[in-house]
Amino acid sequence: MQFSLDHKTASLSVGDFSDFALGPRDSFGGPQGLWRAQLGQHWHNELKTQIVREHTVGGTLRPDVLFEVPIEGRLAHRGWSITLTGRIDQIIGPTLREIKTVTRPLPTEESTLRADYPAYFLQLSTYVILLRASALNPPLSALNPQRSTPNCSPLRSELVFVEASSGLAQTIALTPFDEALVHHQLDALVQFLDQQLRARERRRTLHFRPPFTDLRPGQETIQADLRAAFGCVESPESSVQHSGEDSPTLDARHSTAAPPLAALHSQSATILLFEAPTGYGKTGCVLEFALSQLQSGRFTRLIWLTGKSTGQLQVVRTLEQMTAVASSGPRPGQPREATQPAPTPSPPQPASPPAPPTPLSPTPATSNPIGYFKSSRFGRTPGTSTPIGYFDSSPQRTPLAQSNPIGYSGQSTAGKQPNQSTLLGYLLPGAPLAFWQVRNKSEHCVNHTYHCVREGCDYLNGAAERWPGSGLSRYYLDETQPHDLDTLRAAGKAAHICPYEITRAALAFNDVWIGDYNYVFAPDNRGLFFDQPGFDPRTTLLAIDEAHNLPTRVADAYSHRANDTDARLLLAELDHLRAPGPLLLAVEAWTMLLAALQPTDTIDAALESELHDCIERLVRLTATLPLDYTALGPKHSETLWQFTALDEFLADPNLRRLLWCPRAGELNFTCTDATAAIGETLNRFGGAILMSATLQPYATMAAACGIIQVGRGVPAEPSSVGKSDVVPASASRLVGTTRPTTYATLHAPAPWRENAYDVAVDTRVETTYKQRANYYGTTAATIEAMHAAASAQRAKPNVQPSTLNPQLSGSSPSGSELSTLSSQLSTSSASPTIAVFFPSYAYAESVLRALENSNSVLRVALQPKLPDLAAQNAWVEESLALTDALFLVLGSSFAEGIDLLGGRVTHAMVVGPALPEVNPVQKARLETYAGLGREAAFRRVYQIPGLQKVNQALGRLVRAPGQKAKVLLHCRRFADTSYSSLLAMEYQFYREISTVDELRAWLNETPTQA
């Protein structure tokens, strides 16, 4: 659907119009798939042949018999002009016919068909109205001479239902009542459009405060840098690099020039790789930038993706706090009333040491030191202690205020004064930002069984009819309605409507969508976002957090697995339900194929072809045969529905794939590289920010995400799918023209991380799979020594190397020598906790055994398998209090998702670069990149992911100014340039340790000596 809010026009297809719904639609469960469309086309062709045969005289088809006739018309409704276009299947004289293929047995009761397929009736009725009411179809007028006047047409209309499996047809004639329903549909569409007008006003008058009360060093110019990176303006002093330059920088230069607001509208969209260290506050910074973009009108929506629910909650909380008091007190840009208290300037900050930033975190005491709001968006109550502190009166904000005319500075929004009365007259001053965190469908579920088929779920069956009287529209008509999961579940249960339908209906009215990567990148889930009415990716800003995980996550989303056990169980159940014979035979053939599989790294082409044929047959049968999915149950239904996904996987030209068997009877459909699919999706958006602490090498990241570089512009989608909402005329050049799909890179400066790490590479050991067992003892002893050094540092910060045992001067390290060193260093009863990162559980367990064998008294906690982040956090807290060493696995959520170690762990070891295990998938990926050369392919498949995990883990040890960490990279491979060059810049200035003396000396250096 395209619409212009300025001109109050909308344009959409008749199919989209008849499918349009503000609430739930009737659903029958299961994928529709390509086969359903192909089958529909088959019966269309059959019926066409039949009609041609019946109406051909002397070899000539009657001139008033037409097929696939384009129809276009414009309907005026409640101040809107709506253009509808479509193509009707058949016109035979005065009769319009639309053909619809269904899987249910025919004939059936007309009332049942009307209840189950209302959109089909609406579609045909719309064609009739367009044809009758409009003079826009002169060719049709000519073909229907009886249709002399628009309003007294003798047109008839028939809906022809065709049973998919047999071709049996049932015809239903439409009535005047059907045509009346078109006006109801117009009402629903206009309600939606009016809400979009309201949303535009909401965004234009959006007010928000910065996410931090004080800026951390390095944040001063980040807003200007982000704007420059996005092509708004490029300051010559900016740290932004374009075209994927790969040179990281610690002394990034800053832009101080503020781009004129008009510049925001005049530049092309881009993709930004934004790298910022853990603790930098990139969520707040990017949100501030994104809100300013919504406010300016460059984007109409923000989608924020992150794989972790904790990350999503952080975004929600930050948004709540940035926008919470929009209706309280004077807004930025408004003159303060004389009776209002003057804003209280923030106190001046000490010059040294640099003050840590004050993030808006969930704990009121720490998150909201300026105290200008007390409650969340849900149940918004303006704070009472507000000398409104968000004017940029503090010295820290001043430079940013000058460079940010659209945000919280003294300038009004985009040159506009905030509206007190709006275009529609019902927008309250300070209408809050509307944002929605999307949770999984299963989390919404209130049915006894999570099985979304109509007959099996009373919350789905009949939901469309119940919706209008349910009152659930309040969730999109009122932004202040609480919509946490518990509230949605309770509301859905009370209205007897699936709570997920509330989320689905409300999304179209929200400015910010927060959810998992899958809602944009996974073929099974993306429909929730992409099918939303009015959603246009080209006016949407996409923000992807922890983007270093994106290539893997998307590849996983495209991968599938099948096994003979599931197939056998499905076959037994289908047999029990007396499913149609052809389906039983096909499932049996599938089961036998799987059962015959033996472990192999890749299956041969002949077998793949046979499997594909079988899958195609199964898809065709499940698309055509009526089945009782309620009786079949959720597990077997999923097995059956999976064939559609497998078929699409095998046919998708965007995927690189591997079919292999890890064990007998199991077939893995693994996507080894989803680069093209990611790139295709990213390029649909008007702008994208991919952010993480570890994105370098940028060029590799850009390549892994399928981002096309400068000079390789790709044609944008046809202009017919575009729409203009708040996109200004100057920016509309982006639509329907060639959009240069460049990317920019931005490394956020964090001067407080300089010299925060004291890094050494331990070249005494080798941690390759073949060699590691030779060094378990040394590794165990080194851990003991490191813990002793941490203890000594805590107890006696200035301990000198000369106080240590002189026997340790030999060049051959041994476990006993290091133990002696440990005991000498253990001069305090205070026992700090060190962190030791391993590439795998198995490795960690082996070293744990080595410690036990050496009678170590260290209390070690090996990371457990815990289900959720709260439990993991609790385990870390407990272990920090009660143990001497945390054994963590690189790449796990303990190493990448927990931020409790910053400033609390001063000593850490990384036992080897965490290269991915060698398996058929990695081998296939290596082969994929063989064209790059052996070394480059190895770097891309093994070294970059491995060192990314190391950088992720180490980044969490220093999260704020003043924190320091001593890090031992315990493997000689770290000193190899091909590995060390992939370390983050802060870890590249390391010392090499080749003897125990050197280790001793390094361990005994105090932080000030480092």
Ligand code: SF4
């Ligand atoms: S209530 Fe549960 S089973 Fe029913 S439609 Fe919703 S998610 Fe599916």
